[in-house]
Amino acid sequence: MDAAGIGQLVPGLAKLGGGLSIGLAALGTGIGMGILVGKAIEGMARQPESAGLLRTTMFIGVAFVEALALYALVVTFLLIF
């Protein structure tokens, strides 16, 4: 394939990369959030009196985990548009 042909491929490859990046990020984030929320519920079930503190801490943790997927989302936007 000559240089012009490869040049035509680039926008499509960028879209492919964008889709892959958010998909893989969502995969990792899903696993992480599952572990995090599962552990938090475990703690709440074991000690219901500390549920309030656990919930606050869990939401902060969720925000940190979620941010990783959102960084990938920004990269996806940059690649696609």
Add this chain to the structure above:
Amino acid sequence: MNLMEHLQPHVYIPLKIGGIDISITNAVVAIWIACFLVFLTLTLAGRTGRLVPRGIQNFMETLVQFARQTLVVEILGEEGLAWFPFIATLFFFILYCNLLGLVPVFPGFTPTSNIWVTASLAVVVFICTHAAGIARHGIGRYFKNFIPGGLPKGIGGIIMTGFMLLIEIISHIARPLSLAVRLFANMTAGHLVILVFISMIFMISAFITPVSVVMAVVMMAFEIFVCVLQAFIFAILASIYISLAVHAEH
């Protein structure tokens, strides 16, 4: 049909001072409306000052009490109440900005889905954090806290000091960056999903309308939750960063 068009601010009145673009866009108008609504609701709620709160006072008192207790006292302690106005302002402003984006009519723009708005807020938090640390410890001792104690003496110690300083500086720069990107990306993605569901009607066919409207309503409900959560997260992280600077170990 380009969906990204909806994320760009539309200029109402072009305005330029000394090469700096300060045009009045719908983002600016949305911020003004958010400020006005915060002022209006809090003033209306606080004006009557009933001992047994009713109506709007009841609702706002719950929110203010939440901001005071969960966001400030539990993290910064009683002496951190000096930061309560700042943290509460951040919380209410971001909350109103986020929720304003869900209103489909005028101005129809989420101010917090613009990276410059969230970055400005994050920079304010960054400056306040270090100002709080310097005010508490003095400039010399505050920056000495960047280097942990107990490093070995000699050439190895110098290399380690430089290395630790680098890590510490990177982590301090990453904080406002992640604050800004988190709020921006959450708001952009959440509001874009609703837009995608609605625009599916025009993109695919009219028969898909029931599905896409139901999905949009479900996402809208979830977005209200996310809006409150992100305002809470931003305010509590600002509070935590200030407490880390004020209560630096050593």
